[in-house]
Amino acid sequence: xxxxxxxxxxxxxxxxxxxxxxxxxxxxxxxxxxxxxxxxxxxxxxxxxxxxxxxxxxxxxxxxxxxxxxxxxxxxxxxxxxxxxxxxxxxxxxxxxxxxxxxxxxxxxxxxxxxxxxxxxxxxxxxxxxxxxxxxxxxxxxxxxxxxxxxxxxxxxxxxxxxxxxxxxxxxxxxxxxxxxxxxxxxxxxxxxxxxxxxxxxxxxxxxxxxxxxxxxxx
Amino acid sequence: xxxxxxxxxxxxxxxxxxxxxxxxxxxxxxxxxxxxxxxxxxxxxxxxxxxxxxxxxxxxxxxxxxxxxxxxxxxxxxxxxxxxxxxxxxxxxxxxxxxxxxxxxxxxxxxxxxxxxxxxxxxxxxxxxxxxxxxxxxxxxxxxxxxxxxxxxxxxxxxxxxxxxxxxxxxxxxxxxxxxxxxxxxxxxxxxxxxxxxxxxxxxxxxxxxxxxxxxxxxxxxxxxxxxxxxxxxxxxxxxxxxxxxxxxxxxxxxxxxxxxxxxxxxxxxxxxxxxxxxxxxxxxxxxxxxxxxxxxxxxxxxxxxxxxxxxxxxxxxxxxxxxxxxxxxxxxxxxxxxxxxxxxxxxxxxxxxxxxxxxxxxxxxxxxxxxxxxxxxxxxxxxxxxxxxxxxxxxxxxxxxxxxxxxxxxxxxxxxxxxxxxxxxxxxxxxxxxxxxxxxxxxxxxxxxxxxxxxxxxxxxxxxxxxxxxxxxxxxxxxxxxxxxxxxxxxxxxxxxxxxxxxxxxxxxxxxxxxxxxxxxxxxxxxxxxxxxxxxxxxxxxxxxxxxxxxxxxxxxxxxxxxxxxxxxxxxxxxxxxxxxxxxxxxxxxxxxxxxxxxxxxxxxxxxxxxxxxxxxxxxxxxxxxxxxxxxxxxxxxxxxxxxxxxxxxxxxxxxxxxxxxxxxxxxxxxxxxxxxxxxxxxxxxxxxxxxxxxxxxxxxxxxxxxxxxxxxxxxxxxxxxxxxxxxxxxxxxxxxxxxxxxxxxxx
Numbered sequence: 001x002x003x004x005x006x007x008x009x010x011x012x013x014x015x016x017x018x019x020x021x022x023x024x025x026x027x028x029x030x031x032x033x034x035x036x037x038x039x040x041x042x043x044x045x046x047x048x049x050x051x052x053x054x055x056x057x058x059x060x061x062x063x064x065x066x067x068x069x070x071x072x073x074x075x076x077x078x079x080x081x082x083x084x085x086x087x088x089x090x091x092x093x094x095x096x097x098x099x100x101x102x103x104x105x106x107x108x109x110x111x112x113x114x115x116x117x118x119x120x121x122x123x124x125x126x127x128x129x130x131x132x133x134x135x136x137x138x139x140x141x142x143x144x145x146x147x148x149x150x151x152x153x154x155x156x157x158x159x160x161x162x163x164x165x166x167x168x169x170x171x172x173x174x175x176x177x178x179x180x181x182x183x184x185x186x187x188x189x190x191x192x193x194x195x196x197x198x199x200x201x202x203x204x205x206x207x208x209x210x211x212x213x214x215x216x217x218x219x
Numbered sequence: 220x221x222x223x224x225x226x227x228x229x230x231x232x233x234x235x236x237x238x239x240x241x242x243x244x245x246x247x248x249x250x251x252x253x254x255x256x257x258x259x260x261x262x263x264x265x266x267x268x269x270x271x272x273x274x275x276x277x278x279x280x281x282x283x284x285x286x287x288x289x290x291x292x293x294x295x296x297x298x299x300x301x302x303x304x305x306x307x308x309x310x311x312x313x314x315x316x317x318x319x320x321x322x323x324x325x326x327x328x329x330x331x332x333x334x335x336x337x338x339x340x341x342x343x344x345x346x347x348x349x350x351x352x353x354x355x356x357x358x359x360x361x362x363x364x365x366x367x368x369x370x371x372x373x374x375x376x377x378x379x380x381x382x383x384x385x386x387x388x389x390x391x392x393x394x395x396x397x398x399x400x401x402x403x404x405x406x407x408x409x410x411x412x413x414x415x416x417x418x419x420x421x422x423x424x425x426x427x428x429x430x431x432x433x434x435x436x437x438x439x440x441x442x443x444x445x446x447x448x449x450x451x452x453x454x455x456x457x458x459x460x461x462x463x464x465x466x467x468x469x470x471x472x473x474x475x476x477x478x479x480x481x482x483x484x485x486x487x488x489x490x491x492x493x494x495x496x497x498x499x500x501x502x503x504x505x506x507x508x509x510x511x512x513x514x515x516x517x518x519x520x521x522x523x524x525x526x527x528x529x530x531x532x533x534x535x536x537x538x539x540x541x542x543x544x545x546x547x548x549x550x551x552x553x554x555x556x557x558x559x560x561x562x563x564x565x566x567x568x569x570x571x572x573x574x575x576x577x578x579x580x581x582x583x584x585x586x587x588x589x590x591x592x593x594x595x596x597x598x599x600x601x602x603x604x605x606x607x608x609x610x611x612x613x614x615x616x617x618x619x620x621x622x623x624x625x626x627x628x629x630x631x632x633x634x635x636x637x638x639x640x641x642x643x644x645x646x647x648x649x650x651x652x653x654x655x656x657x658x659x660x661x662x663x664x665x666x667x668x669x670x671x672x673x674x675x676x677x678x679x680x681x682x683x684x685x686x687x688x689x690x691x692x693x694x695x696x697x698x699x700x701x702x703x704x705x706x707x708x709x710x711x712x713x714x715x716x717x718x719x720x721x722x723x724x725x726x727x728x729x730x731x732x733x734x735x736x737x738x739x740x741x742x743x744x745x746x747x748x749x750x751x752x753x754x755x756x757x758x759x760x761x762x763x764x765x766x767x768x769x770x771x772x773x774x775x776x777x778x779x780x781x782x783x784x785x786x787x788x789x790x791x792x793x794x795x796x797x798x799x800x801x802x803x804x805x806x807x808x809x810x811x812x813x814x815x816x817x818x819x820x821x822x823x824x825x826x827x828x829x830x831x832x833x834x835x836x837x838x839x840x841x842x843x844x845x846x847x848x849x850x851x852x853x854x855x856x857x858x859x860x861x862x863x864x865x866x867x868x869x870x871x872x873x874x875x876x877x878x879x880x881x882x883x884x885x886x887x888x889x890x891x892x893x894x895x896x897x898x899x900x901x902x903x904x905x906x907x908x909x910x911x912x913x914x915x916x917x918x919x920x921x922x923x924x925x926x927x928x929x930x931x932x933x934x935x936x937x938x939x940x941x942x943x944x945x946x947x948x949x950x951x952x953x954x955x956x957x958x959x960x961x962x963x964x965x966x967x968x
Contacts, residue, residue: 047269050258054267087753094293134344174846
């Protein structure tokens with residue numbers, strides 16, 4: 001009898017430990033994923049990227065934290081551009097390199113999917129916007145290709161339409177930008193979001209608020 | 220029951236263990252400057268924080284006991300420290316060492332201008348080479364608007380820092396190119412044979428270049444050809460001067476490609492519209508064919524073949540300077556073949572190989588003579604030497620192997636060897652039909668070694684040496700090369716370079732009655748530069764000493780080498796300023812060179828400023844992309860102060876060469892502009908990409924004088940001027956992309 005109590009206790013503690021561990025992971029991830037919605041500065045994205053990377057390195061077997069760390073690196077790179085076109089490659093290239101390195105780790109665990117191709121697209125766009133005069137010829141097609149891959153793998157991924165819409169929105173008309181097309185894409189993105197359910201609470205789900213934000217820009 | 224208590228106690232104990240500790244501190248670099256954005260955390264835990272703008276951090280951890288603290292941030296070496304978490308508060312002062320990385324490290328840049336979009340700290344990009352208005356789409360054209368190069372318009376080549384065009388050598392994918400320019404025509408500068416579009420990287424060294432290269436006293440132009448293209452495409456070009464077409468095929472897996480192009484140029488139309496000084500009986504006609512094969516031999520390796528075949532001819536008359544009422548005729552036929560094979564590969568363990576071989580074959584048929592008004596060749600007493608023929612054949616084989624080993628960080632060791640074989644056969648036929656055949660064969664063997672040493676991110680050195688043996692001269696040389704670079708701040712750096720350079724006398728001086736030595740130049744360069752992504756400032760001061768230059772005298776009408784006792788020097792300073800920031804959407808650069816040089820070589824009676832060297836040279840280059848018009852608007856202004864000219868004759872009485880006449884030309888001014896219209900930009904998935912080009916050189920019709928030409932006896936002189944004052948180029952280049960996105964996607968799935 002005593003032995004059974006011992007065993008039960010031991011098992012209970014053990015289970016609690018494991019449960020606590022996975023709860024800790026999920027809750028840490030959820031907290032950070034939620035923070036992304038409020039982040040809009042270089043420092044903020046860096047902080048998140050660092051946080052995700054610490055989780056990733058502690059867990060090692062989870063692809064989500066690597067994925068998010070990569071995404072946040074790209075976002076901090078975008079912040080460096082601050083709306084400028086070109087002239088910041090010296091600062092943003094290291095961020096892009098780091099994002100690529102983190103994404104490779106995510107892919108090594110999880111394989112390629114629509115979401116990882118979206119990040120590839122964002123990295124290519126980041127590099128291009130840092131020096132468009134010299135890079136648009138090589139990186140422009142690369143970004144388009146990555147987005148096509150994302151679409152091919154999962155056309156219901158709403159983030160594809162957000163990224164495509166952003167391209168149309170920010171590119172000058174002479175270079176193929178088109179505000180009307182952008183608007184349609186953001187609307188498409190929201191429609192996809194209505195049908196979209198992330199597999200788990202920490203799977204990629206970002207983008208709705210951005211699409212909403214861009215749509216307010218047309219009013 | 221006691222067991223339950225025990226279990227409870229254990230749980231409580233664990234809770235106590237989980238009591239939280241605050242970790243805080245500051246992260247700084249060795250100079251005590253704060254580092255922002257660094258991730259500070261405990262290894263294998265989530266706990267950590269990011270440093271703020273003052274380098275400070277603070278976080279709470281529930282970890283206990285012996286743990287490892289980790290600090291990481293882009294650009295610095297990862298920091299790890301054992302730490303015992305016991306107290307309630309831990310304060311840490313952390314110093315991070317900078318990572319020696321290509322991005323942050325000082326660049327060994329003395330004497331070099333680099334055009335590349337891969338590396339940092341480069342002054343130009345490959346696009347600049349083709350969009351510089353005064354460059355006329357020629358590889359070396361744009362380089363003439365950089366400090367160090369002269370605005371010589373009467374002959375081709377790069378005249379750098381008091382050096383002749385022959386002192387500049389060109390290398391493609393590592394190996395020497397023997398006939399980079401089309402064969403010389405009297406007083407008309409020829410273009411380069413190679414399209415600027417086949418190169419992705421250009422290094423223009425105005426001195427102090429690496430031990431990997433040799434046989435150039437003044438300058439090395441190092442070109443790197445493009446790798447596998449982005450997509451398959453067909454192209455078509457129609458210009459005022461030429462028609463061209465080609466196809467480039469990219470394999471499905473994007474691992475290999477091949478392509479070929481053919482171009483036909485005929486200057487009849489252009490010369491009908493733009494009158495030339497010369498009266499052509501055969502307007503210049505060119506056939507050019509080229510082919511390429513590129514194969515990825517691994518993820519990092521590539522094997523490339525590039526080959527060209529070209530044939531051109533021209534014939535013209537100009538009024539004879541020697542005798543009034545007669546014409547001077549010149550005809551040239553040239554056939555040239557060039558093949559280049561190169562391979563680069565990472566061999567693993569930090570080893571890298573670069574191997575290259577080239578073969579070229581050149582044949583010139585030249586004839587020159589005096590003609591009467593009916594265009595019949597005549598022999599005039601005393602001027603018979605003006606009637607001659609020259610049949611010149613050259614075979615050149617170059618091979619080079621470079622092995623590179625990365626030793627920790629950026630420290631690199633490079634070594635290898637080079638072999639250059641040349642066979643120049645020239646048959647000179649005199650007016651009386653007598654043929655004077657000369658064959659010169661040279662085997663030049665070289666070995667070299669060089670090391671890049673990065674002491675810190677801020678201090679680096681490149682130390683190298685080169686040994687050469689010439690069979691022709693039966694001599695050896697050893698050339699040391701040293702460069703140092705020191706970073707003075709975030710964007711600024713100072714560099715020093717020293718090097719000794721050797722070069723063979725030109726084959727046309729062989730055979731010689733006296734033994735000749737290698738000509739020698741020693742370079743001393745001090746540079747300061749400040750580079751940010753939008754602005755570049757650089758200045759260089761140099762001193763260059765020439766020894767063992769060739770001296771010549773006349774044997775009848777033929778110039779022969781008498782010794783290598785010539786000498787000279789050059790000193791000067793140069794400024795370069797490029798700015799893409801101050802004026803919105805305008806990119807401009809200004810360059811200025813001051814050159815003080817004198818040399819005693821060839822038939823010079825004493826050390827003088829040579830006629831190819833201007834004291835002041837300056838350029839202003841403007842580039843603007845007008846988005847609304849989808850147009851690149853490029854302008855440039857080139858200036859050079861007047862150059863000296865001389866007429867030197869042998870005085871039989873004194874037994875010496877003497878100045879019969881000398882003077883200085885007027886200053887040189889040239890304003891050019893070029894428009895590139897790119898209507899396809901911005902079209903979604905365009906099937907065709909078009910570029911329309913209009914360029915005009917010497918827009919304001921400035922009078923340009925490159926020097927003076929004298930009659931044989933020196934009684935008459937005439938200005939050497941460009942064939943036409945203004946030149947207009949108009950062309951359309953269409954590229955039809957074959958979209959393979961589908962293939963790529965299917966291959967990736």
